């Protein structure tokens with residue numbers, strides 16, 4: 001009787017790994033073809049590894065019926081945004097999927113295709129991961145690895161009183177998009193609505209800007225919880241306070257139209273989160289270099305406030321008249 005050396009890997013857990021994940025790891029030698037117990041890779045001389053993890057849960061971070069390719073993009077891009085916030089260039093990532101047993105292969109196929117597209121776009125490869133079943137909602141996690149020049153990773157605690165505060169891109173699109181997705185906001189302009197939903201589902205991590213902030217930015221992080229909350233995090237770590245000029249916060253045309261002068265909607269835009277823009281402090285002397293970086297990258301970099309001496313973490317938000325903008329919350333908090 002002959003003993004089969006291997007079972008054909010065409011179905012089940014290992015079939016899925018072979019079909020959907022091995023192709024995503026093919027270009028990265030450290031992944032060892034997803035045939036070993038772990039990935040192995042070195043770090044070039046003079047560079048350091050930056051490691052970040054973020055998880056997403058259906059019903060909490062995305063809607064269960066969102067397109068799998070969009071879910072993949074958000075998962076990947078939220079992690080790429082953290083690499084950018086550290087000044088790191090993407091290298092590789094690991095992936096954990098916890099999926100309900102009944103989820104069809106077609107879902108995973110579209111999810112993997114979304115990951116593949118972003119791998120190409122952002123220059124990152126799959127290094128490994130884990131596949132488990134769950135009795136709960138779809139739960140996903142990526143750990144992303146990036147490289148920075150040794151000793152130069154951008155810290156949250158590099159802000160100094162007197163620094164200016166800058167943000168990339170536009171703020172509030174995703175928060176307003178979420179209002180649309182929940183049916184709490186109905187815009188007559190379909191194109192504007194589409195833009196806000198697209199920014200919710202497929203954020204634009206500033207991977208081109210982040211590494212170029214090394215030497216310019218003091219304190220840096222990315223905006224995931226909300227602009228006000230995340231500025232608070234930068235201030236807490238930097239041991240200072242901040243003034244945020246709400247009318248200076250960069251808004252897309254779609255967001256400006258949706259807000260339409262309503263202070264509650266403006267408050268939502270600056271506290272809603274899911275922006276995945278970079279928020280950083282820099283001395284006034286960095287302004288020209290930042291303008292050049294913005295022009296070269298085709299991404300807005302806008303001055304929105306300043307750091308001040310004061311109780312660590314205190315953020316005062318001013319409206320156009322110089323009055324304090326009333327806020328009921330600063331950002332997302334899971335608990």
Ligand SMILES: Nc1ncnc2c1ncn2[C@@H]1O[C@H](COP(=O)(O)OP(=O)(O)OP(=O)(O)O)[C@@H](O)[C@H]1O
Pocket residue numbers: 053054078082222224225
């Ligand atoms: N469960 C955990 N175990 C260990 N460290 C954690 C855990 N949760 C958060 N951290 C650490 O706490 C810090 C803040 O985490 P947080 O998740 O708020 O940052 P972020 O990923 O930039 O934000 P967001 O999750 O909103 O994208 C990070 O250094 C993170 O590594």
Ligand SMILES: Cc1ncc(C[n+]2csc(CCOP(=O)(O)O)c2C)c(N)n1
Pocket residue numbers: 054055059060061062063178224225272273274332
């Ligand atoms: C269905 C649905 N409901 C709510 C939200 C909003 N949301 C969820 S988690 C989070 C902060 C960042 O997450 P974390 O801190 O876990 O990285 C935000 C803004 C969403 N995107 N989808």
Ligand SMILES: [Mg+2]
Pocket residue numbers: 053054055
């Ligand atoms: Mg996190």
Ligand SMILES: [Mg+2]
Pocket residue numbers: 081082085221222223224
């Ligand atoms: Mg972050």
Ligand SMILES: [Mg+2]
Pocket residue numbers: none
């Ligand atoms: Mg968080």
